[in-house]
Amino acid sequence: MTSFDDFNLIEEKELIPGFFGRMKHTGKMTIVKWKVKKGAVLPPHSHPHVQVTMVLEGEFQMTVNDESKNLHPGEIVSIDGEVVHAGKALTDCLLIDVFHPEREEYK
Amino acid sequence: MTSFDDFNLIEEKELIPGFFGRMKHTGKMTIVKWKVKKGAVLPPHSHPHVQVTMVLEGEFQMTVNDESKNLHPGEIVSIDGEVVHAGKALTDCLLIDVFHPEREEYK
Numbered sequence: 001m002t003s004f005d006d007f008n009l010i011e012e013k014e015l016i017p018g019f020f021g022r023m024k025h026t027g028k029m030t031i032v033k034w035k036v037k038k039g040a041v042l043p044p045h046s047h048p049h050v051q052v053t054m055v056l057e058g059e060f061q062m063t064v065n066d067e068s069k070n071l072h073p074g075e076i077v078s079i080d081g082e083v084v085h086a087g088k089a090l091t092d093c094l095l096i097d098v099f100h101p102e103r104e105e106y107k
Numbered sequence: 108m109t110s111f112d113d114f115n116l117i118e119e120k121e122l123i124p125g126f127f128g129r130m131k132h133t134g135k136m137t138i139v140k141w142k143v144k145k146g147a148v149l150p151p152h153s154h155p156h157v158q159v160t161m162v163l164e165g166e167f168q169m170t171v172n173d174e175s176k177n178l179h180p181g182e183i184v185s186i187d188g189e190v191v192h193a194g195k196a197l198t199d200c201l202l203i204d205v206f207h208p209e210r211e212e213y214k
């Protein structure tokens with residue numbers, strides 16, 4: 001849908017311990033702005049949605065298909081659907097995730 | 108596709124006067140990180156792709172369906188396909204655009 005919104009006004013939810021997300025569902029995509037606490041761990045998982053993760057602040061270790069990279073601001077990872085990935089916040093982080101299609105379970 | 112990348116290493120292209128974009132095409136989406144010069148104008152246009160624009164830095168005026176809003180960091184706009192939109196950088200800005208499907212003409 002066509003709409004203006006403000007992440008600062010969207011309620012924050014701790015969906016995974018240490019991962020505080022604000023979600024916007026746009027019809028075709030779900031956008032999540034995450035504040036992540038240093039040391040928080042994203043366990044290995046997969047989902048049918050394609051995902052793009054961008055690091056805005058901090059350092060986040062992402063592991064995709066057994067390849068691990070420490071991502072810094074400006075770095076980005078694209079993850080196809082059903083591909084197993086995991087992560088760890090090496091510092092406090094600010095991340096953006098984009099999913100297609102929408103993550104219905106996040107609503 | 109599944110891949111790591113770094114916007115800092117992607118070549119910058121001035122696609123519209125004052126709009127300097129770095130593009131990542133992921134198969135299902137095109138992500139663009141824009142540096143925009145104060146005063147740069149995005150003329151009214153539309154495209155079949157859905158679009159999400161996020162402001163990371165600065166102040167960007169976006170007009171969608173004759174509704175104008177001045178967007179600040181954290182603000183976001185979702186624009187459906189074929190919806191006419193236009194914009195203007197009120198200050199130097201840093202923006203993220205996400206398109207689905209990919210913007211083939213940006214390749």
